[in-house]
Amino acid sequence: xxxxxxxxxxxxxxxxxxxxxxxxxxxxxxxxxxxxxxxxxxxxxxxxxxxxxxxxxxxxxxxxxxxxxxxxxxxxxxxxxxxxxxxxxxxxxxxxxxxxxxxxxxxxxxxxxxxxxxxxxxxxxxxxxxxxxxxxxxxxxxxxxxxxxxxxxxxxxxxxxxxxxxxxxxxxxxxxxxxxxxxxxxxxxxxxxxxxxxxx
Amino acid sequence: xxxxxxxxxxxxxxxxxxxxxxxxxxxxxxxxxxxxxxxxxxxxxxxxxxxxxxxxxxxxxxxxxxxxxxxxxxxxxxxxxxxxxxxxxxxxxxxxxxxxxxxxxxxxxxxxxxxxxxxxxxxxxxxxxxxxxxxxxxxxxxxxxxxxxxxxxxxxxxxxxxxxxxxxxxxxxxxxxxxxxxxxxxxxxxxxxxxxxxxxxxxxxxxxxxxxxxxxxxx
Numbered sequence: 001x002x003x004x005x006x007x008x009x010x011x012x013x014x015x016x017x018x019x020x021x022x023x024x025x026x027x028x029x030x031x032x033x034x035x036x037x038x039x040x041x042x043x044x045x046x047x048x049x050x051x052x053x054x055x056x057x058x059x060x061x062x063x064x065x066x067x068x069x070x071x072x073x074x075x076x077x078x079x080x081x082x083x084x085x086x087x088x089x090x091x092x093x094x095x096x097x098x099x100x101x102x103x104x105x106x107x108x109x110x111x112x113x114x115x116x117x118x119x120x121x122x123x124x125x126x127x128x129x130x131x132x133x134x135x136x137x138x139x140x141x142x143x144x145x146x147x148x149x150x151x152x153x154x155x156x157x158x159x160x161x162x163x164x165x166x167x168x169x170x171x172x173x174x175x176x177x178x179x180x181x182x183x184x185x186x187x188x189x190x191x192x193x194x195x196x197x198x199x200x
Numbered sequence: 201x202x203x204x205x206x207x208x209x210x211x212x213x214x215x216x217x218x219x220x221x222x223x224x225x226x227x228x229x230x231x232x233x234x235x236x237x238x239x240x241x242x243x244x245x246x247x248x249x250x251x252x253x254x255x256x257x258x259x260x261x262x263x264x265x266x267x268x269x270x271x272x273x274x275x276x277x278x279x280x281x282x283x284x285x286x287x288x289x290x291x292x293x294x295x296x297x298x299x300x301x302x303x304x305x306x307x308x309x310x311x312x313x314x315x316x317x318x319x320x321x322x323x324x325x326x327x328x329x330x331x332x333x334x335x336x337x338x339x340x341x342x343x344x345x346x347x348x349x350x351x352x353x354x355x356x357x358x359x360x361x362x363x364x365x366x367x368x369x370x371x372x373x374x375x376x377x378x379x380x381x382x383x384x385x386x387x388x389x390x391x392x393x394x395x396x397x398x399x400x401x402x403x404x405x406x407x408x409x410x411x412x413x414x415x416x417x418x419x
Contacts, residue, residue: 036278063282072275078214079207090203091283 001040002028008187012050012138015161015171015181020189026174027071029189030141033172035063050138050168067137069145073128077117081108081127084116085134092135102133107156121148129157132164140164142173155180201285201293208297211270218266219301222259223309229255230313241318248317249327249378253371255313256306256331257338261363263302264342265349265356267294268414272350277414287411291347295339295407303335326381326388330395334374337399340406341366347410350417370398 002025010016018026031037033044044062057065075084085099103109106126111119116127125148132140140161146154158180161171165181173179212219233251234244271277280290307328314324345363349355373395380388 034278034282036281060284064284066282068278068282070275070278072273074275074279076207076211076274076276078211083207083210087203087207088279091280 003189006042006187008185010170010172010185012048012168012170013165015165015173015184017179017181017184017186018172018174018189019176019186024189026189027143030068030070030143030172030174033062034066034068034141035061036068065137066139066141067132067135068141068143069128069132070143071147073116073124074131075116075124075128078115080113080115081119082112084127085131088131089134092137094136095134096136097133099130099134102130103127105133105156105160106130107153122150122153125149126153126157129160133160138168139170139172142171142175144175145173146175146177146179201289204280204290204293205297208294209301212297212301218263220305222262222302223305225262226255226259226306226309227313229258230316234316245318245320245323248314248319249323249330249382250375251317252310252313252327253331253334253375253378256310256335257367257371259306260303260335260338261342261360261367263298264339264346264363265359267298267343267346268350268410269346269355277350281415287415288407289411291343291410291414292403292407295336295343295403299336299339303331303339306335307331320382323378323382327378330374330377330392333392333395333399334370337370337395337402338363338367340399340402343406343410344413347413347417350414366402370395373398 006029008016018029020026028037032039035044046058046062046065049057074088079087081103082099085102089095089099097105100109100112103112106129108123108126108130111123111127116124119127129145146157149157154177161179161181165171171181230251237243237247268277271280281287310328310331311324314327319327342359342363345359348362349359352358373391376386377388377391377395380386380391
């Protein structure tokens with residue numbers, strides 16, 4: 001058992017920051033929400049019906065409403081940045097920003113035709129953040145989203161998250177570093193009970 | 201789905217994709233057979249279809265271990281699972297792209313390699329037809345093996361061991377149809393139809409099986 005007795009509720013425009021020490025289950029929680037791991041018990045439920053959404057919006061698996069930014073970037077090193085983003089935009093449907101607009105937003109418009117494998121760690125991360133922008137998903141699941149980013153890119157990413165929240169999105173982020181968002185809910189993945197007593 | 205098909209085809213032609221590895225391996229197998237068997241042209245012509253089939257079977261198994269592994273390692277597989285399209289359809293498309301880049305080149309190479317084996321034109325044509333109908337079955341049954349071994353760092357050998365028994369019927373009917381075309385009393389049509397049926401059967405079972413394994417492997 002990694003965690004139990006855990007519950008939270010998020011409305012649109014709200015963000016949840018998940019913190020906790022290594023191995024406390026932050027990534028596991030995000031993977032459960034994404035539907036990639038089956039919980040031993042419990043549910044993730046989406047209620048409400050946004051304007052313009054399709055009729056089966058609530059019946060579709062929860063993961064389909066989510067962008068998941070995991071530890072890996074889900075990009076092919078042999079393909080160019082544009083080819084990679086174009087693939088995810090087509091496969092995810094619901095296009096949002098154009099690819100060159102998204103690259104503009106993450107500050108890397110010049111790298112459109114460079115193979116993804118040639119980029120630096122931080123640039124790769126920014127391209128996979130651009131992936132969140134090219135197709136629309138109301139919920140963003142971010143696992144250590146700022147890993148490898150410099151301070152300027154972190155601030156840029158914070159702005160992108162603010163815009164997403166203002167557009168009526170929801171963000172769940174697991175992180176150690178403050179993301180620069182205001183009015184967020186927070187969830188601290190607990191220390192094991194015995195250790196807590198010892199520390200007191 | 202078309203995007204996935206095109207991406208996989210593009211990837212296999214880029215650096216490290218290995219589209220032609222299978223054909224090169226096929227060439228190596230077919231090239232060494234005459235040296236091993238000796239310069240008996242009649243014997244070569246007689247074992248030709250069987251040798252081409254064996255070479256093609258082994259070559260088709262060669263790249264299968266990377267079918268889902270590359271996507272799993274870079275995190276693409278998670279996003280494809282979350283995407284909402286039925287996993288069986290995604291597997292089917294990936295297999296189709298894999299076959300176009302690894303199976304189809306084997307079929308196209310047969311006329312040239314058939315000459316090495318002193319085969320007559322009809323025999324070459326029949327071998328091409330049977331490989332065209334039979335190699336998809338190898339890819340689809342291989343997909344199940346690839347899904348089972350997706351998390352193993354050196355899954356290639358285990359995959360071959362798992363998959364090889366299932367390809368025996370393909371080999372039997374493929375070779376007997378190819379012989380049927382050149383040797384008179386033996387039939388061509390019947391084994392060829394069975395071969396097509398095996399391919400269609402594995403296309404459905406393989407896609408569903410591999411899809412289910414990939415969706416639930418983390419659970």
